[in-house]
Amino acid sequence: MLCRTSDELQRYVERSKEWTKKGKVADYIPALGKENPDDLSIAIHYPSGECVSAGDIKKKFTLQSISKVISLAFVLMDKGKDFVFDRVGMEPTGDPFNSIAKLETMAPAKPLNPMINAGALVVTHMINGDSTEERLQRLLSFVQDLTNDQSVTYNKEVAQSEYETADLNRSLIYFLKQHGIIDEDVEQLIDLYSKQCSIEMNCLNLARIGAVFAMDGADPQTGKQLIPSDVSRICKTFMVTCGMYNASGEFAIKIGIPAKSGVSGGIMGSVPGRFGIGIFGPSLDEKGNSIAGIRLLELLSKDYQLSMF
Numbered sequence: 001m002l003c004r005t006s007d008e009l010q011r012y013v014e015r016s017k018e019w020t021k022k023g024k025v026a027d028y029i030p031a032l033g034k035e036n037p038d039d040l041s042i043a044i045h046y047p048s049g050e051c052v053s054a055g056d057i058k059k060k061f062t063l064q065s066i067s068k069v070i071s072l073a074f075v076l077m078d079k080g081k082d083f084v085f086d087r088v089g090m091e092p093t094g095d096p097f098n099s100i101a102k103l104e105t106m107a108p109a110k111p112l113n114p115m116i117n118a119g120a121l122v123v124t125h126m127i128n129g130d131s132t133e134e135r136l137q138r139l140l141s142f143v144q145d146l147t148n149d150q151s152v153t154y155n156k157e158v159a160q161s162e163y164e165t166a167d168l169n170r171s172l173i174y175f176l177k178q179h180g181i182i183d184e185d186v187e188q189l190i191d192l193y194s195k196q197c198s199i200e201m202n203c204l205n206l207a208r209i210g211a212v213f214a215m216d217g218a219d220p221q222t223g224k225q226l227i228p229s230d231v232s233r234i235c236k237t238f239m240v241t242c243g244m245y246n247a248s249g250e251f252a253i254k255i256g257i258p259a260k261s262g263v264s265g266g267i268m269g270s271v272p273g274r275f276g277i278g279i280f281g282p283s284l285d286e287k288g289n290s291i292a293g294i295r296l297l298e299l300l301s302k303d304y305q306l307s308m309f
């Protein structure tokens with residue numbers, strides 16, 4: 001799909017870019033540490049098919065936690081709401097995304113929501129399929145439909161790097177296994193989750209997924225319902241309440257759009273009924289969100305009245 005570069009959007013990128021210096025690229029997954037902290041790009045995808053962009057929008061990055069919204073939509077379609085929400089909750093935690101603390105204080109030990117790692121691991125565990133390979137391929141094909149790009153796949157190097165260093169996530173699975181929430185081989189689930197988080201795309205692809213959510217699950221070009229509208233609504237609600245980790249409250253006040261970030265520096269935004277946004281800016285703030293990406297959204301939200309509140 002063609003995406004027109006916009007001078008106006010470019011000016012917003014320039015104004016936000018100085019913030020990249022105040023953050024840091026994530027390196028707890030070693031392969032992510034190679035990114036250039038100065039990068040900042042954005043694409044906006046309208047339901048009409050029109051697309052405007054600024055920055056190096058061809059640059060690919062991995063979804064990381066952004067994949068949690070997609071896998072949630074997918075398992076809600078696979079298993080239905082009752083099954084899913086019997087195993088993962090609907091409440092924000094106020095804790096960092098990889099925290100184990102609340103699991104121990106809650107009874108039953110079900111993760112509070114699907115956007116923290118513990119909850120996302122339960123969600124990935126629920127993806128239907130006879131083998132890890134089949135579950136991954138089913139998820140990938142869903143992402144290819146959302147992006148309308150059959151070339152989308154996962155980055156093997158990032159997946160391997162996460163697999164080798166995911167001991168905190170392993171410990172979350174062991175805990176959940178002990179409490180009967182997960183019933184799967186730990187290494188198998190870590191393998192699938194690492195590949196899910198390593199699904200790779202550019203801002204354009206990401207903006208298109210944001211547009212699908214913005215249009216209540218309908219494909220912006222064909223109108224085909226890729227995600228049932230009630231599932232899309234649930235996902236957008238989680239994006240508002242937990243999408244930016246423990247910065248979601250401040251984000252809702254200052255920006256006010258459903259959004260999901262990942263430690264790669266990606267942010268997917270979804271302005272209900274209007275358009276989808278894809279941002280890549282790998283320099284992160286202390287909570288793990290793209291520091292310049294948030295600044296960029298703040299400027300846009302203010303000038304174009306994007307807040308839904």
Ligand SMILES: NC(=O)CC[C@H](N)C(=O)O
Nearest residue numbers: 064065097117197262263
């Ligand atoms: N916040 C994130 O993007 C975290 C995703 C990452 N793959 C992890 O599990 O640690």
